[in-house]
C-alpha cells in the first residue's frame with residue numbers, strides 16, 4: 001500500500017479518520033468522447049475515505065476500519081464495475097451511470113454515508129478520494 005497525504009477539508013469535528021484501500025477492477029466508459037477508455041481495461045484503484053464525527057461507539061471506534069473495507073473492497077474488488085447496477089449505464093444514457101473516476105467516488109460516498117447513517121454515534125463521510133492511475137485522481141465532497 002502506498003501511503004500518502006491527501007488534500008483535506010477544514011472542519012470542527014473532534015475526530016477525523018482515514019481508511020485507505022485498494023481494489024482491482026475492470027471498467028469501460030461507453031461514451032464516444034472516451035477514446036480508448038471505451039474499451040474494457042483494468043486498474044488497481046486506490047481509495048482514501050475521510051470520516052468525521054464527535055462521538056465514538058461502544059468499542060471506542062468512530063467507525064470500524066474493517067467495516068469500511070468490507071463495504072467497498074468487498075463489493076468492487078475483482079469485479080467489472082459496469083456489471084454493478086450503479087454503473088451499468090448504456091451508451092447514450094445519462095453519463096452519471098458510467099464508472100468514471102468521478103462517478104465511482106460519488107457512489108463510494110453514497111454507500112458509506114448510508115451505512116454511517118445507521119450508526120448510533122452518527123459519523124459522516126466528508127470526502128472520498130479515488131485514484132485510478134498513478135497520474136489521475138478525483139475527490140468527491142458532498
Ligand SMILES: Nc1nc2c(c(=O)[nH]1)N=C([C@H](O)[C@H](O)COP(=O)(O)OP(=O)(O)OP(=O)(O)O)CN2
Pocket residue numbers: 029037099100101102132133135136
Ligand atoms: N475526467 C476523467 N477523465 C478520464 C477518466 C475518468 O474517469 N475521468 N478515465 C479515463 C480512462 O478510464 C483511463 O483509464 C485513465 O486515463 P488517463 O489518466 O488518461 O491514463 P493514462 O495512463 O493514459 O495517463 P498518463 O497521463 O499517460 O499518465 C480517461 N479520462
Ligand SMILES: [Zn+2]
Pocket residue numbers: 027037041042043132
Ligand atoms: Zn480506466
